[in-house]
Amino acid sequence: MAERGQTAPDAERIERLARQAVAAMPALFRDHLGDVAILVEEFADEGALADLGIEDPWELSGLYEGRPLTEQSIWSSGDMPPRIRLFRRPLLDEWAETGVTLEDLITHVLIHEVGHHFGFSDEDMHAIEDGLGQQG
Incomplete structure (x- = not known):
């Protein structure tokens, strides 16, 4: 955490960490992320927020936007490149809390949003995280 007198990490630092x-x-994962922009x-x-049914912007720290790999084909043209958006202020708030x-x-x-790029649902990712927690 930041020490007294330090400023909060800026967008450039968040991007570097990502x-x-x-x-x-x-x-195996990196090779499929080359065209995914991180913002x-x-x-x-x-x-x-409206698309996701979220009213409070503090509740969303990241978002994958794009067609998952499982839905891509050579016939899909005109799509915007996939991107992962990280939201600095909610991230910093969660970090502090x-x-x-x-x-x-x-x-x-980031891993959660990459999971969406690979076609996993939120439920799939929670099941994977729960399974990993039980292995230890």
């Missing part, structure tokens, strides 16, 4: 998290992923914004826009390292939090959110 890129480090991607670089640390197994090659850092302060908050999700009203349109994204949980005490989890910022690196771990960004990695967790």
Whole structure:
């Protein structure tokens, strides 16, 4: 966590941490993320929140936008490139509230959004996380 007198990490630092998290992923995953843009914004826009049925912008720390790999084909043209949007202010708020390292939090959110790129639902990812927790 930030010490007294330090400023909150800016968007560039969040993006660097996200890129480090991607670089640390197994090659099998990294190889399929080359065309996925990672953007850092302060908050999700009203349109994204409305699409997800979320009223409070503090509740959304990341979002995958694009066609999952499981739905892509050579016949899909005109689609915008997939992107992962990380929302700085909700991330920093969660970081301050949980005490989890910022690196771990960004990695967790990023992996969740990468899961959507690979076609996993929220339920699939929760089941995978639950299974990993039971292995230890």
